[in-house]
Amino acid sequence: MSPAEAKKRIESLSSELKQHNYNYYVLAMPTISDFDFDKKLEELNALEKQFPEFTDPDSPTQRVGGDITKEFVTVKHRWPMLSLGNTYNEQELLDFDQRIRKSIGDNFEYVCELKFDGLSISLTYAGGQLLRAVTRGDGIQGDDVTTNVRTINTIPKRLHPGNYPDEFEIRGEVFMHLKAFERLNAERIENGEVTYANPRNFASGTLKMQDSAEVARRPLDCFLYFLYTEKQLFKTHWESLQAVKAWGFHTNDHSKLCSSIEDVFKFINYWDKKRFDLSYDIDGIVIKVNSYAQQQELGFTAKSPRWAIAYKYKAEQVQTQLLRVTYQVGRTGAVTPVANLKPVLLAGTTVKRATLHNADEIEKRLKLHENDWVYVEKGGEIIPKIISVNLEKRDPSATPVHYITHCPVCNTLLERKEGEAAFYCPNDEGCAPQIVGKMQHFIGRKAMNIDGLGDETIEALYQKGLIRTISDIYDLHLHSQALKQLERFGEKSINNMLDGIERSKQMPFEKVLFGLGIRYVGETVARKLAVHFKTIDNLASATFDELITAEEIGERIALSIMEYFSSQNHKYEIEKLKAQGLQFVTEEKELKLDSDKLNGQSFIISGVFEKFSRDELKDLIEKNGGKIVSSISAKLNFLVAGDNMGPAKLEKAQKLNVPIISDEELLGMIK
Ligand code: AMP
Ligand code: ZN
Numbered sequence: 001m002s003p004a005e006a007k008k009r010i011e012s013l014s015s016e017l018k019q020h021n022y023n024y025y026v027l028a029m030p031t032i033s034d035f036d037f038d039k040k041l042e043e044l045n046a047l048e049k050q051f052p053e054f055t056d057p058d059s060p061t062q063r064v065g066g067d068i069t070k071e072f073v074t075v076k077h078r079w080p081m082l083s084l085g086n087t088y089n090e091q092e093l094l095d096f097d098q099r100i101r102k103s104i105g106d107n108f109e110y111v112c113e114l115k116f117d118g119l120s121i122s123l124t125y126a127g128g129q130l131l132r133a134v135t136r137g138d139g140i141q142g143d144d145v146t147t148n149v150r151t152i153n154t155i156p157k158r159l160h161p162g163n164y165p166d167e168f169e170i171r172g173e174v175f176m177h178l179k180a181f182e183r184l185n186a187e188r189i190e191n192g193e194v195t196y197a198n199p200r201n202f203a204s205g206t207l208k209m210q211d212s213a214e215v216a217r218r219p220l221d222c223f224l225y226f227l228y229t230e231k232q233l234f235k236t237h238w239e240s241l242q243a244v245k246a247w248g249f250h251t252n253d254h255s256k257l258c259s260s261i262e263d264v265f266k267f268i269n270y271w272d273k274k275r276f277d278l279s280y281d282i283d284g285i286v287i288k289v290n291s292y293a294q295q296q297e298l299g300f301t302a303k304s305p306r307w308a309i310a311y312k313y314k315a316e317q318v319q320t321q322l323l324r325v326t327y328q329v330g331r332t333g334a335v336t337p338v339a340n341l342k343p344v345l346l347a348g349t350t351v352k353r354a355t356l357h358n359a360d361e362i363e364k365r366l367k368l369h370e371n372d373w374v375y376v377e378k379g380g381e382i383i384p385k386i387i388s389v390n391l392e393k394r395d396p397s398a399t400p401v402h403y404i405t406h407c408p409v410c411n412t413l414l415e416r417k418e419g420e421a422a423f424y425c426p427n428d429e430g431c432a433p434q435i436v437g438k439m440q441h442f443i444g445r446k447a448m449n450i451d452g453l454g455d456e457t458i459e460a461l462y463q464k465g466l467i468r469t470i471s472d473i474y475d476l477h478l479h480s481q482a483l484k485q486l487e488r489f490g491e492k493s494i495n496n497m498l499d500g501i502e503r504s505k506q507m508p509f510e511k512v513l514f515g516l517g518i519r520y521v522g523e524t525v526a527r528k529l530a531v532h533f534k535t536i537d538n539l540a541s542a543t544f545d546e547l548i549t550a551e552e553i554g555e556r557i558a559l560s561i562m563e564y565f566s567s568q569n570h571k572y573e574i575e576k577l578k579a580q581g582l583q584f585v586t587e588e589k590e591l592k593l594d595s596d597k598l599n600g601q602s603f604i605i606s607g608v609f610e611k612f613s614r615d616e617l618k619d620l621i622e623k624n625g626g627k628i629v630s631s632i633s634a635k636l637n638f639l640v641a642g643d644n645m646g647p648a649k650l651e652k653a654q655k656l657n658v659p660i661i662s663d664e665e666l667l668g669m670i671k
Contacts, residue, residue, distance in 0.1 A: 118175030172224035331437030447515035451500030598626030607642030
């Protein structure tokens with residue numbers, strides 16, 4: 001390669017890799033596989049070695065990529081957060097082993113760990129309490145995401161007693177379990193939101209949210225794998241892992257001490273198959289030299305430690321051809337594109353369809369053309385995804401696939417909401433799948449669960465022009481003649497259905513509220529709202545500030561609720577449903593007391609608790625005869641304090657000499 005060609009190639013690789021770093025770290029939407037990224041990085045690295053005169057100090061080979069966003073306070077890392085050297089094959093791993101032997105001799109051990117596919121986090125503890133949590137950022141400085149990290153249950157806010165120093169740092173990986181990922185993605189489909197492509201994106205998107213209430217709704221987990229202390233407490237990494245576990249940290253039980261590279265290969269091969277049985281995604285294995293003294297001897301390169309390396313697994317991929325792209329309109333009007341593929345066998349199942357998520361995926365990331373050959377990969381998810389297009393097989397005359405501009409059902413011009421990736425059909429009162437979908441959601445098992453009425457019947461009743469809104473369902477008994485004309489619908493089924501509809505009027509308010517299908521108001525949120533606001537009238541008239549004081553209700557949900565109740569049609573529909581006898585008030589359950597141990601005592605609950613939600617503690621107090629009051633006064637008997645309570649409250653309570661107790665002490669009073 002001539003110097004001029006090399007210069008050009010270096011520049012183009014640099015700018016491409018910078019964009020990928022940005023996609024990965026900032027947008028949390030990578031558009032290239034790790035494997036391809038690493039290959040390009042390697043090529044760039046080799047060229048820069050050969051032509052050092054063209055190396056840009058800001059080259060992607062010189063830094064670890066950045067995920068710093070302006071919404072968070074930036075914090076400099078005390079010890080830089082480096083990345084790890086990567087390899088995909090056994091030879092390179094053998095080379096790594098050889099380099100180590102040359103440098104420190106043959107007397108050493110490795111620790112093999114799973115490489116969790118999430119995002120790294122650095123936690124600082126002071127006096128045994130969580131002080132700060134910071135993302136990796138560019139390796140030198142990252143975002144302070146402490147408030148969000150406090151919502152992660154497995155990260156201890158307070159440590160067990162132990163021999164840890166007054167201040168230290170510990171690092172690990174924040175991730176989301178596959179089950180939670182699937183459940184939340186399914187919820188997002190139900191709520192008409194765009195889905196996340198994989199658990200890692202979900203986890204990183206979550207940790208970067210401004211709305212901690214929303215973060216708390218999304219269960220994250222964290223494995224810790226590096227301890228950093230000013231003075232060396234332990235001789236080996238392995239010892240430190242055992243110790244931090246005893247202090248209360250979540251460590252991974254599959255880590256293994258290996259005395260030879262052969263043992264390391266055994267570990268790698270074992271997990272190559274077994275990784276699919278784990279409840280979370282891993283993308284490889286991390287191999288670390290165990291002894292700290294030897295680690296020190298080996299030292300670091302500019303980017304990564306010489307005493308550790310990541311061996312990455314290649315995901316199973318196959319090639320197949322795109323037949324056509326179809327579109328589904330959901331209950332909220334969100335239009336989701338689906339790739340229909342020539343059936344192909346992948347990881348034991350036949351794949352015919354892949355999700356395309358949204359318009360950007362088709363037009364910007366994949367730049368999909370008709371009849372393209374695509375690589376399909378199966379991650380932890382059930383629905384496979386298209387990784388990339390095989391450009392060599394593209395027919396030169398093929399035309400690009402464009403995301404549709406109009407609703408495939410009602411032909412209305414589609415709209416995109418600011419900041420959202422999905423397009424919506426705005427014709428919510430005239431677009432059949434939306435109208436039918438809303439009624440199907442209402443009668444569904446998790447909502448009103450109406451006996452004798454299913455999705456197909458709703459469809460048929462809609463086709464016959466008998467129902468268009470939820471309240472029409474409660475007028476069906478007025479149409480007995482028309483009902484009899486429905487095909488395959490005997491008198492008995494009709495009566496069953498009408499009975500079921502009548503009985504559903506007794507369903508509690510929270511179910512009705514969920515059934516209304518307000519965007520972002522899922523099952524749990526509906527329950528919280530019903531408990532907090534008690535009646536639909538209170539909810540409908542609540543201000544933004546009132547809404548966000550309710551547990552788990554953040555800005556996004558609050559705005560959606562306000563938008564819903566600003567519609568005349570929605571108000572009219574609710575009045576009609578009220579007149580028909582549905583429940584719009586939370587029944588005050590007759591308080592059956594468990595004990596009267598807290599009789600006459602008043603309580604305030606503040607902060608967050610590891611084992612209980614605030615509502616649960618409130619319940620517990622009331623069930624034992626105690627009273628919850630709203631403001632701190634000298635008359636208050638107890639302040640139950642969790643983590644992160646407001647300093648003003650704490651100060652006031654201390655001034656007035658109100659006893660401050662923990663949740664455990666409260667339990668002690670009841671037992
Ligand atoms: P890479 O980003 O490919 O350079 O890999 C390095 C990253 O792997 C680290 O920054 C961590 O976020 C992550 N990682 C996952 N599991 C481990 C582990 N057991 N030990 C060290 N790093 C890990
Ligand atoms: Zn439509």
